[in-house]
Amino acid sequence: MTDPDPKSLERLRNRLVALTRDLVLMPSTEHDHAARRQCYEFVRNHVEGFPGITIQDHLDGGVASLVILPETEPRPDILLVAHLDVVAHADSRVYRTVLQDGRIIGPGAGDMKGALAILMVLFRRFHRAHPGVSLGLAVTTDEETGGEHGVGHLVRERGLRCNLAIVPDGGALNHITIEEKGILHLRVEANGQTAHAARPWLGDNPIPRLLAGLQRVETHFAALARTDHHWHPTCAVTRIGTENRTVNRLPAEAHACLDVRFTPPDTADTMLTTLRQLLGPDLTLRTLIAAEPTHLSPDPRFAEITTAITGQATQFVRESGGSDARFFHPHGIPVLLSRPTVGNLHAPDEWIDIDSMVSYYRICETYLAERFGVELPAEP
Ligand SMILES: [Zn+2]
Known part of the structure; x- marks a missing residue:
């Protein structure tokens, strides 16, 4: 693990902040179809145009999902998974951000537009440096309303598979989720x-x-x-x-x-x-x-890298909340479920800590580079 130079870290930080703030501005809630569409196109435009990838636009029950896969590997080694929908607030004016105390504060910043921004940058960097690398990205729009038509549909009906999924929608930076409770909505x-x-x-x-x-x-x-x-x-x-x-x-x-x-x-x-x-x-x-209780079988190597980069011990934890990770479990696909430091989830003043975003990015980048056996050149 090489220490990145301060200038490139600063550029990375600025890029993640800008991208997250742009994403939060779009009130991509269950009720705002136009904003969800706009956000979908925004994400799509960011990852389009790389050689060696195919883009799939799926629609199920009115729910759109974006899947981007390496052209030659419909079943990539690693799949990055995020949702772009956020919970609805009565006052539509709250969908904006402020930067304060090293945090991006705004609805959806923590769940999970900040993490989505990280995955978008990761995807771009790896595919730019190594066209066709075995890395996919799936972005769905219905996690807050159950995920059945998003990840549920992709995995069950569309045969979306991978060797391992990274879903930064639970846990914490040094808490990697090992088990999630089952869910019944009745x-x-x-x-x-x-x-x-x-x-x-x-x-x-x-x-x-x-x-x-x-x-x-x-x-x-x-x-x-x-x-x-x-x-x-x-x-x-x-x-x-x-x-x-x-x-x-x-x-x-x-x-x-x-x-x-x-x-x-x-x-x-x-x-x-x-x-x-x-x-x-x-x-x-x-x-x-x-949904049945889910065992996520996280790769211990990810925990080692997390500890090395953050300088803090990493634990495997059980979570009361569920996530889209549960759809991968029945197919024996392990999931890495940890994320940057977030708070006040589902409130208008939801936040994500910016330093932890950079750390989480670096953890993923290091893990992926090691797994793919590649190196990433310094960003221009
Ligand atoms: Zn979420």
Whole structure:
């Protein structure tokens, strides 16, 4: 590992900051199709035109995904994976950045436009210096809404494969994720009989039955809680409602959404069985998203390089949150899931630390160069 000269580090730093700030300006949320498209084109334009690569534009369920692969290797050794969508904020004026305390502050800076900028620069540098190098890039637009039509579609339907995926959308600079919890997004429904609320005996109010079921679920999960890094199943009620628009009427239905996270040895099936028992035959359960717990099998060499470049010990950690990494797991593809230092994720003042961006870039560059057995010339 050679120490890069200060001038080229400064140029790298400036490039990463500029690129991230440009990306954050585009409010590429679930609701803003035009901005998502604009951001997609922005990324595409940055990586287009290199010899020895092919660009694929995929569309599934209205979700666009960009895949760039070496022409001769449809199954590259390494695939860089990012999402360009960000969470929506009510006030569209928040999609801007400020630089403060060595951070880029702005919505999506940490999750994950700063990391996307790093992957774009990595991809460009390796393909410019070594045309056809076995490095691909996949950029999707639906991670914040589940990833099913993005990475999910690419891996399941389009046969996207690689020997190893780098997904800087979890962990931390010196925390490489080794395991992620499984995810269930569920909708619970109770049906009843509408009636005038002055004569409730003529109807059947589904709300008390729904609440009683949710209470049994709450009690069950509360008993599973442990303090050791929260590596246990959890369940959060995230939405609740009825079709009712009036105060003096019993609703015909009531529903709630649950976000369940679970750890091995539980599986999506065992969790669903448990939940069905808790909710009882009166309540119906619909699965919106199901993903098994994921083991990421990270390459220990990446951890060694991380330690060498940051000067700090690197740990393998378990994560409560899920990421697109889970789609690679069923195909035996290991994933490297760590990232620059970020904070206030999904808030308007989300941030990414600039020094850690440079470190993460250098970790990846060193790892890739070593893996491909190539050297990168100094940037002009
Ligand atoms: Zn993310």
